[in-house]
Amino acid sequence: MRLLTLALLCLLAPLGCGDEISSAPRSSFAACSFTDPCEDPEESCFVSQVCYPPYEDQPSVCEDEEGDRQCHRRCDDGASCGMGERCSQVQRVNRTDMLDTAELCFQ
Numbered sequence: 001m002r003l004l005t006l007a008l009l010c011l012l013a014p015l016g017c018g019d020e021i022s023s024a025p026r027s028s029f030a031a032c033s034f035t036d037p038c039e040d041p042e043e044s045c046f047v048s049q050v051c052y053p054p055y056e057d058q059p060s061v062c063e064d065e066e067g068d069r070q071c072h073r074r075c076d077d078g079a080s081c082g083m084g085e086r087c088s089q090v091q092r093v094n095r096t097d098m099l100d101t102a103e104l105c106f107q
Contacts, residue, residue, distance in 0.1 A: 026082025027105045029070045034095060038071035046072050046104055048092040062095065072104035081105035 025042075032038050032045035047069050051062040067090075073080065075087035085105040092100050 024080055024082050025073065026085060027071060027073045027107075029072070029107075031069060032071050033069055040071065040073075043071040043073050044102060044104060046070055046090065046092070048090075049095050050093045050097060051095045052097050067092070072106065075103050075105050 028038070028040060028043060030038065030043075033047060034045075034049070038045050045067075047065055047067040049062055049065045051060055054060045073082065073085070075081050078087050081087050082105065085107055087103055088106050089101060089103050092102055094100065
């Protein structure tokens, strides 16, 4: 009997040891851009581009785009992300010179 109880505890132990399975939906990782936003309102496009305003008679100047151009779920902690994803803080610029911080789910 003791052996049976011990065997059952060994089988159940992995279920309660911090390896919680998230019930949150995963990010779609759908393609997106500044002009083609994510369809899901819970997601945000991870794309960033710094653009400086025109100066005197010079045109506006933009740096290269950064980010993976994919839709990521917004999060506030790891439990907000789907299985296999983690919540990370990223900095983005929406084609301006103003920095924005967002928390998104990544694989």
